[in-house]
Amino acid sequence: MPYYCHKCRNEIEFIVKVGIKVGRLDTCSHCGADMHACKNCRFYDPGLHNQCRIPEADFIRERDVANFCHHFEFRQLDEAPEVDDSEARARAKLNDVFKNLK
Numbered sequence: 564m565p566y567y568c569h570k571c572r573n574e575i576e577f578i579v580k581v582g583i584k585v586g587r588l589d590t591c592s593h594c595g596a597d598m599h600a601c602k603n604c605r606f607y608d609p610g611l612h613n614q615c616r617i618p619e620a621d622f623i624r625e626r627d628v629a630n631f632c633h634h635f636e637f638r639q640l641d642e643a644p645e646v647d648d649s650e651a652r653a654r655a656k657l658n659d660v661f662k663n664l665k
Contacts (some may be wrong), residue, residue, distance in 0.1 A: 564639035569602035569627065570594050585637050587629050598637070601626035605638035 566575040571594035575628040589598040593656055601607045613622055616633045 566603075566637055567640055568593060568596055569600065570596035585635070587631065589591045596627070598630035599632075599635055601630065601632070601635075603637055604632070604634075606628070606634060606637070607637045 565575065566589040567614060568575055571591060573591070573593040575591060575593075575598070585598045585603075587599045591598060601614065604615075606620070607626065608614060608616050613620060613625060614635070615623075620632060620634050623630050623632060
């Protein structure tokens with residue numbers, strides 16, 4: 564299964580070697596995003612309290628930048644993840660609500 568960058572959603576090609584993991588300072592060759600980030604981890608779940616499926620994992624405030632979590636495992640997906648446009652949709656709804664107040 565392929566690996567995808569959480570930011571640009573391009574496929575990342577790793578040379579898989581036994582015992583070699585994604586390094587904390589590894590970056591995406593397409594956009595430069597940090598690879599060892601929660602949003603690239605198979606345990607990342609924004610629907611959970613700590614946003615992680617590992618209950619004893621430390622809280623990490625910035626989920627899209629490199630961190631020192633020792634539970635990190637790069638997630639594999641069958642296809643590129645969908646773009647999260649929930650913020651843009653929320654802003655559009657707010658603009659619709661308040662457009663008559665200008």
